[in-house]
Amino acid sequence: MTVSGILPLQSIRELVDQSAIMSASKLDADQIQPASIDLRLGARAWRVRASYLPRGKRVMDRLPDVMMHEMDLTRGAVFESGCVYIAELQEFLSLPDGVSARANPKSSTGRVDVFVRLLSDFGDLFDDVREGYKGPIYVEIAPQTFSVLARTGTRLNQLRLKTGEVPKLYTADCGVDLMTGDLVGYRARRHAGIIDLDHVDGHNPRDFWEPLYQNKGQLLLDPGEFYILASQTDVVIPVTEAAEMLPIDPSVGEFRVHYAGFFDPGFGTEEAGGIGSKGVLEVRCHETPFLLEHGQTVARLVYEPLVAKPEQLYGQGGSHYQKQGLKLSKHFKPW
Structure with missing residues (x-):
């Protein structure tokens, strides 16, 4: 079988x-x-x-x-x-x-x-x-x-x-971190320059992003704006499982979270050297302003089984995002 x-x-x-x-x-x-x-x-x-x-x-x-x-x-x-x-x-x-x-x-x-x-x-x-x-x-x-x-x-x-029909093993809510450290996120600058998608570490982040600082654990999302935030808790993907972070449903808030949904086996695990890895949340607010609060559920991870443990885990061959915190894409130099 x-x-x-x-x-x-x-x-x-x-x-x-x-x-x-x-x-x-x-x-x-x-x-x-x-x-x-x-x-x-x-x-x-x-x-x-x-x-x-x-x-x-x-x-x-x-x-x-x-x-x-x-x-x-x-x-x-x-x-x-x-x-x-x-x-x-x-x-x-x-x-x-x-x-x-x-x-x-x-x-x-x-x-x-x-x-x-x-x-x-x-x-x-x-x-x-x-x-x-x-x-x-x-x-x-x-x-x-x-x-x-x-x-x-x-x-x-x-x-x-x-x-076959891959079973959903379990789901995990993902809350947003708006209180760890002074910097809690980034908001995209409109009318910025062109990003070369093959140029790693080739762009000044200040030309494209506005930093967002802690404000009593709250962040007011403006309609149409795009934000980079981080998960409150660490994300761990067991070595024989994979996960997909699903865009949030309207019952949680008037925004969409996370374009890139795949998390590979080994992300955030000790075996792959990823202890302390956060999920980075790509957030776009819809028609009405929305007040986001620290710890609020903004996305859900759905875990599914692999047919076998992969010969190489996420991050073992090098990765830009293993053990990440609040992090922009690989195209940008460090802030």
Whole structure:
């Protein structure tokens, strides 16, 4: 009997060896993570008038209905804030029966407020890839606050593979920390410059972010603004589990939390050297101002089993975010 669960690194490598995951170019050495595989932009992208789902058609068959112009990513291109784009990915799939997938933005993508979602041919849902899917995959890119520079090979999202109906083991509420230390968060500066998504430690954070300081454990969220905050408690992902941080439901508050939802096995664990790791929360307030208070639940982590312990845990091969506290994306120099 096939065990239901998320596939670890070694199983993803087997899928690559079996040509269930293929690519237009050789995979990067660090592209396969403990429980996911990073996806890379291909050679072309298209500015579109509106987001769409294929719904029974191929992604490219629907593109002419909304396409404005084509972009050459081999030379790099700017994705402007407030605009929507569709880009081809270098990876494509030929999943065996019983294997499906789900995508999510990478942590660094969510922390610069770039909204990305996976598209697959004939799909009725963003980010979910049906069992046994065979075909190309694409990414919708919608920068919200900052315009960004990307190119062929830039990694914006990641794919998690799974077998069967993966059970939800348990959930954990995630509260916000507004009292530890003087600095409690950052608010994005509008009308800032362009962020090069492949330039690590290459940007002055003061040009893009306004620091937020402790104010009696409260923070007034302004509609339409984007914030980086930290979780009140440490986040620990056991070595045989993975987790997804879900956007919060309206019953908790008029805001959305966390674009980048995947937490890999070993995050925050002693075995992987991550004791003391916080969850970084990407918060956008909706139509009405909202007074956020220290310890208030702002997100929920859903834990799921792996089919086996990964051969390498999160952070053991190097990571920008293991043992993190309140932290901006890897694109920025230290504050």
